[in-house]
Amino acid sequence: MLARLAAEHATGALLRDHGTLYLTDGQVVHAEAPAAPGLDVLLTRRLPREGWQEAFDRAGAAGRVGRFLVDSGRLADGELELAHLGALFDAAYFALAPGSGPTRFRHGVAHWMGPVRPVSAHVVARECLRRRELLDALWPHPQIDNFPVERASSDTPIPRRQRDVLDLADGLRTPVDIARLLGRPAFHTLIDVRRLAAAGAVRTPRDTPPPPPAVPQWVARMSEDPDVALLRRLRDALEAL
Template identity: 50%
Template sequence: MTTTWTAHGTTADALGALAREGATGALSGERGIVYLEAGRVVHVESAFTPDLGALLTRSGAVPPDGWWEAVDRGGTQHRVGHRLVDGGSLAAGALEVCHLGALFDAAYFVLAHDTRAQRFRPGAVHWLGAVRSVPVDVVVRESGRRRALLDRIWPDPAIDTLPLTRVPGAGADVLPVRRGRTLTQVDGV
């Protein structure tokens, strides 16, 4: 597999060009990786968001052992999603909804502070396998919609990446117990 460096100004520009070419592979940028199949987005990863496995296991939709068994048995064939559904661990619709949520959340971070894409690995396929492909323009548009919504609420992009810190004088004692316990864990790291 040959890695090529992209000549496009932004990740969104590179994705658009790869979509027009009908490319299959992985486009890496500073904030994540976008996997394409025949010019459509099939998966996105970013360290800034929980992955599909975390979403499914933490929500209780799939037990952790069931998730890792599907990864162990289906990962090398790029069929983890199919294994979860075929094995009865998850309904196809639930997998699709969770996958699209993870895809769009990760794409937001890959594209929100869009910088130049770093490299494209032609032919690279994600171990999950295709669950639902999405046109590149839909992914770019949704990322922009989310950015505009968040900018209306809080127009500083640093809020997406800075650690949480305590506000001086604010105590957890005036909050519901569960929320208070959560806020006691805020340490600015």
């Protein structure tokens, strides 16, 4: 559907259960997802919350918040562009994840940020695939992305960036929670968590119980035998007495 909308030069919002992509003339201009920290989180140290609120109040209705931040001198043009691209790809990874539910499109819907640096739909889809493959190569157990991160005993040296994640691994916070606290993209934090898992520095989610052993064919055939079924019913009746 994304490829078709790009070919049609559509403008609007592509909605899925895990996020939304905003298109203008078939190009992706913004993305947001509950699991991905937004620009306001990624730029917290550079722009206080009050600055975001003022920009939204004054330029949100016109869909020019990004332009307002630059024109008012709160952010440099390149600074906004880099942060916006990081947030876009971060949110798109979750929005386009397999199993993200049905896809709907609302024509004409625009995001309050406004266009900053449009990206082709092909590039967005390709980057999402690359990121999934990278995570699988680091630690091929995606369930760890959604579970609370808990430290484990390990003597493996941990780089500074991953230590920041490990310091917040209290067994209650998920990778997304840690990303928000650190003001980092969620995908980058998933990379750190999977590397920590591969190094044995965090506990991995408990495996699901193994399936019951397969019933031998001769047992299955016995259960279908009417004489065996009759004997079983008689046995149950005697035990009930």
